[in-house]
Amino acid sequence: DAKTTQPNSMESNEEEPVHLPCNHSTISGTDYIHWYRQLPSQGPEYVIHGLTSNVNNRMASLAIAEDRKSSTLILHRATLRDAAVYYCILSESYTDKLIFGTGTRLQVFP
Amino acid sequence: GAVVSQHPSWVICKSGTSVKIECRSLDFQATTMFWYRQFPKQSLMLMATSNEGSKATYEQGVEKDKFLINHASLTLSTLTVTSAHPEDSSFYICSARDLTGEVNSPLHFGNGTRLTVT
Numbered sequence: 342d343a344k345t346t347q348p349n350s351m352e353s354n355e356e357e358p359v360h361l362p363c364n365h366s367t368i369s370g371t372d373y374i375h376w377y378r379q380l381p382s383q384g385p386e387y388v389i390h391g392l393t394s395n396v397n398n399r400m401a402s403l404a405i406a407e408d409r410k411s412s413t414l415i416l417h418r419a420t421l422r423d424a425a426v427y428y429c430i431l432s433e434s435y436t437d438k439l440i441f442g443t444g445t446r447l448q449v450f451p
Numbered sequence: 452g453a454v455v456s457q458h459p460s461w462v463i464c465k466s467g468t469s470v471k472i473e474c475r476s477l478d479f480q481a482t483t484m485f486w487y488r489q490f491p492k493q494s495l496m497l498m499a500t501s502n503e504g505s506k507a508t509y510e511q512g513v514e515k516d517k518f519l520i521n522h523a524s525l526t527l528s529t530l531t532v533t534s535a536h537p538e539d540s541s542f543y544i545c546s547a548r549d550l551t552g553e554v555n556s557p558l559h560f561g562n563g564t565r566l567t568v569t
Binding site for chain 1: 455485565
């Protein structure tokens, strides 16, 4: 399985933008980049995913580097409810399972 | 949005007994469901892929006779932890993908079942 590398933790203040980085230097041409987040004692929640182009939805934006070896999840205005562990996952096109890495624990301060 | 329901949300059982956890997709159908396990302060570990109408596919190192998976319909998969021991205490999470979606469409996760074996 292709691997991703994320910082263990990040901090932000409420209402500020947050940029969560992810490195995936061994990504193949057909791997999708997925982001999920997990709040304490809950199952993960889908955030966003993309292949090559930048993506936007109501929760976040995903910026994908031109060489696809890294990506950044952007939360435009962090709220206290965004405090969670954020997972960047590569999904191989020929299989539909997701293998989770260690993720980034985001703390948001009021 | 798509909802996956897990039951029970928590369970305490005695060592040596078996526990069944249900995972239901409430508003979509899924030919494939996934079972994960998560220990405290760790990431999710994929245990097995549950396939409707056929045998589950287990990840390396996961005992299939210990963790019995049944996917009897397009909306229900069950995980039975047989002869549970304290080291099986963990947070078990299921997920599913709408069968009408693409291979890389989002997975929908249940809220997990916390198993404590005494």
